[in-house]
Amino acid sequence: MRHRILGAGAGAAAALLLASCSTPGSGSASEASPNTLTVSTPTEPDSLDPTLANTFAARLVFTSFCEKLYDVDSKLRIVPQLAAALPEVSADGRSMEITVRKGVRFNDGTPLDAAAVQTTLERDLTMKASARAGELGAVSRVETTGPRTVRLVLKHPSAPLLSQLADRAGLIMSPTALKKLGDDFGTAPVCVGPFRFQDRVSGNEMDFVKSRYYYDADKVRLDGIQYRFITNSSVATANLESGDVQAAEHIDPSDAVTLKGESGVRVLHSDTIAYQSISINVRKNADTALGTSPALRRAFEMSIDRNALNKAVWNGQNVPDCGPLPAQSPLRVRPDCTAYDPDAARALVEKSGDDHPSVELMVPTGAAPQREAQVIQSMAQDVGFKVSVRPIDLVSGLDLARKGQFDAFLEGWSGRVDPDGDTNDIITTGGANNFSGFSDRTVDSLVSQASEADDNATRSKLYARAVARVGGLRPLLYLYHNRWFLGTSSRVHGVVYQPDGLPRFKTAYLTH
Missing domain, CATH: 3.40.190.10 (Periplasmic binding protein-like II)
Structure with a gap:
């Protein structure tokens, strides 16, 4: 032991x-x-x-x-990692050519080449239960045009695609290990x-x-x-x-x-692109108070004092907000937030005719999520809701959320460099991370248009409209953007901690 x-x-x-x-x-x-x-x-x-x-x-x-084809730097700019340079995009935006680094080997000794990249991306696109298929949804096919050159042929122009290749969709796996392990790759993964x-x-x-x-x-x-x-x-x-x-x-x-x-210790912090929200099950078969009543969802949001929540649970370190796009995003338009108004919330609850509408709030296990859930519980109960808190391990909670077997789910999103990653797949119909089951043609259209637009001004306006519509219908209640903390021994040096919230330990070292 x-x-x-x-x-x-x-x-x-x-x-x-x-x-x-x-x-x-x-x-x-x-x-x-x-x-x-x-x-x-x-x-x-x-x-x-x-x-x-x-x-x-x-x-x-x-x-x-x-490692990925691309990564982000301290200013959230996309930089090459396994790729030798930023991609070349055709004039019509319908193809992207990527050259991979020379002389790179996977951790089993297999050389990294264009064919290896093609194998990974095609697996991401076609494997059953792939979490990457939606992220690469703009890709029609993957071609190799040379030993180190890959061409992505696109169904349509895609502004967010490069940022997806700087995230999990850009992680490249050893073709040798994939052939050996198949669906069991995750039990003994081999990458660069x-x-x-x-x-x-x-x-x-x-x-x-x-x-x-x-x-x-x-x-x-x-x-x-x-x-x-x-x-x-x-x-x-x-x-x-x-x-x-x-x-x-x-x-x-x-x-x-x-x-x-x-x-003997240090504390590093990252003002991250992550956010916390409450997903509300609004599927047609969700027979719950919040799921069936937009007015009660509005009352529930009005019961939450985001600033007080931040102070009570997080020592005021987070940034209260009612939208998914972080302050670092050049495409962000600050949303018009629903104000904390317990009196108006009580009136809406009374008007609903539901005596103490019940809400089961599913929350990942852990001391901090529990404290946060308890504060929200107290605030909502103060205006007339009857709130129960259901702790659950995160993986099980995500599984139930995807199946629609929940009422409300307090969960975080680690954020993405491009706004598409904070909207598409989360608030669009059928998205793998659309836990609420929300489906709205207008939102789908706005997010789709934004992903294909070729200038930031247009994209910014489209995302602002999509966020505003979600804010009015309330399948999600956004709470704040996170500041995260990394404690280290004073013996630890060389850690890189960036706004994506992911500490890198490649260059870390210990002094003795």
């Missing part, structure tokens, strides 16, 4: 979260090199298969072992990256070791990286203070404030 060191005050239940069995030779914590960085993160990835993965936790882990996958202990940790094939290996100074799943921020903070982990990702603002006053 392997036990974690906990800070003072951590209870027995927390200790159970941090203890697990390991098998000899698994490469897990007890055998880790002293030059391995141990990072705590509050959520476990759903899958390590880039075609199927659908959580922020997976995006975080991919940064260490699975500074570290290669070694082991996964479900519910506990993932281990990676330095890749001997990585093209930029001179910049990699760690022997390995280990991600531990610690759902409670205070427990993660205690582990950081004790030295059992050297970095704690996604810690609560209150814990960040505590850490800032201590020696």
Whole structure:
């Protein structure tokens, strides 16, 4: 049995979260090199298969072992990663040519070439249950025009496509491993990256070791990286203070404030493009108070004081907002928010004729989401709603949400560089992340037009109209944009923490 060191005050239940069995030779914590960085993160990835993965936790882990055609820099500008340069787009916007870097190998030694890129992208487009198919929906076919050149033939011009290739749709997998593992690729994934996958202990940790094939290996100074799943921020903070982990990702603002006053630790922050919202099940078969009544959805939103919520749960660190586009987006138009008005909310509840309309609020497990749900519960109950909170692990919650088996779901979205990633697939009909089941032809048309427009001014106006319409119909209630915190030991250097909220550990190193 392997036990974690906990800070003072951590209870027995927390200790159970941090203890697990390991098998000899698994490469897990007890055998880790002293030059391995141990990072705590509050959520476990759903899958390590880039075609199927659908959580922020997976995006975080991919940064260490699975690189993309493109990435973003500190100003959220798209830059080449596995691609040799930004793509060449045809004059009519209907094809995109990408040249891949020379001399790159996957972590199994397989060379990266145009054919490997083609294999990955075609899998993303055609695999059953692919979470990337919608993101690559503008692609008609993938061609190779040379050993290192790939051409994407498009159904129509697509302004967001490049940003998708700077996210999970741009993650490239080893064709050798794909042929060997098929649908089981996520059990032993092989990509290009500074570290290669070694082991996964479900519910506990993932281990990676330095890749001997990585093209930029001179910049990699760690022997390995280990991600531990610690759902409670205070427990993660205690582990950081004790030295059992050297970095704690996604810690609560209150814990960040505590850490800032201590020696031996640092706190980094990212003003992210992420947002938090409440999805409301508005499917035709959703026989719930909020699902059937636009007036009650309006009352529910008017009961929520976004500023008070931010102060009570997040120490005022987040940015209250009622739309999905972040402040960093040049296409953002600030939406006209529904004001906090408990008196008007009470009047709407009374007018509905529903005596204390009930709402079941599904919320991911964890101390901070629970606090947030309890504050929302109190605010809504103050105007006449009867709110129950249903804690659930994130993966199960996402599954129920996609099936429409919920009333309201408090959940976050890690945000995307292009506004299409914060709207399309989330508020458009049939989208994989359209948990509410919302369907509106006007919104669909606006988002579609925005994706095909070739100038930012036009796109900005179209997205503003789409966001305003969603704000009026309320299938989602946007709450705020996140500021995230990363605590590290003062021995840790070289971490890159950008506005996409994904800390990169490629250039990280430890001093002893």
